[in-house]
Amino acid sequence: MAIIGRADAGFTFRITILLLFFICVPCLPLYSLDKRNDRPIIGVLSQEVNSPKPNQRAYIAASYVKFLESAGARVVPVMINQTLEEYKTLFNSINGILYPGGGVSIISSGYERAAKIFYELAIEANRRGDYFPVWGTCLGFEELTYLTSGKIILSRTNTSGVPLPLNFTNETKDSRMFKGFPAELMKDLASEPLTENSHKWSLAVLTLNTNEELKKFYKVLSTNTDGKTEFVSTVEAYDYPIYGTQWHPEKNAFEWTRPYIPHSPSAVKTTAYMAEFFVSEARKNLHRFESEEEESKALIYNYSPVYTGPTSGFVQIYFF
Ligand SMILES: *[C@@H]1O[C@H](CO)[C@@H](O)[C@H](O)[C@H]1NC(C)=O
Ligand SMILES: *[C@@H]1O[C@H](CO)[C@@H](O)[C@H](O)[C@H]1NC(C)=O
Ligand SMILES: *[C@@H]1O[C@H](CO)[C@@H](O)[C@H](O)[C@H]1NC(C)=O
């Protein structure tokens, strides 16, 4: 029995390889299908504090960390101002990276410099078949539009603090991102204001449609409007595991200091399914730290979040 089992497995494997060769060569980069990393570690990019203090020069809102942890990942803070060599070593140690929202420059900040280095390393790695996912939320999404197009092409919109339903495109049903979402939740996302927007700049649909780089790179999965400008709200790259949302999937379950953040059961499920999707992407990456000691030293557990709720848009913040 065992021998037949193995022979069958070998045969299935050969067929799979054959099919992959024909089906997948033009789509996503190949990655090792028989290995899954059940101990994914995801980098979360920090950014400059507006008015820095001695031990508070950079920060990460804790909700991004909780978002990833809730779906089975551990987090490493990616500090700004590191050397290229340090970033390369870190890139080869982690299984994905998240660019959070925030308020720094997308063309000239420590956040931008690190985001650009990791973006380029990710593109290069994915081309070699080393599957490395990248996620941008809000400012992170805006950063991605700059990194992909090389241009600042955002439009001013009236979207500071408003929950919206997603206007799904026809591409959504074939997307990797929403494939695992229950039909009921997709219905709620399309009809109820479950996605929180806190941005003054947006990628107008018209701009995307007239920018060749962006148009051929990103599949638009949803749009929204502020009543005047229709803007892109969710994307996934056609040929790379690169994802962006102009809205905040992490806030529904983990942020409480603004009245416009939705907390309904479907809103909280949205946080869970988005986190599950991105962490499942990171499980496809097999990078690891050189030693357990290096891993322990890098993890976010070495820092304690500070309770900032009463005075901030974030309940808890990690300061560096
Ligand atoms: C990053 O470098 C800039 C310029 O040298 C410096 O002003 C800033 O304090 C540094 N920030 C951190 C978090 O190291
Ligand atoms: C911006 O949008 C809000 C609703 O979200 C609306 O009340 C307000 O009038 C709008 N402001 C402008 C300048 O259009
Ligand atoms: C949804 O998107 C379509 C296609 O871009 C557009 O025609 C429609 O007006 C949008 N609907 C809403 C409610 O924004």
Ligand SMILES: *[C@@H]1O[C@H](CO)[C@@H](O)[C@H](O)[C@H]1NC(C)=O
């Ligand atoms: C989306 O699909 C519907 C139904 O097939 C079609 O009527 C509509 O024109 C499509 N919209 C776009 C923007 O392609």
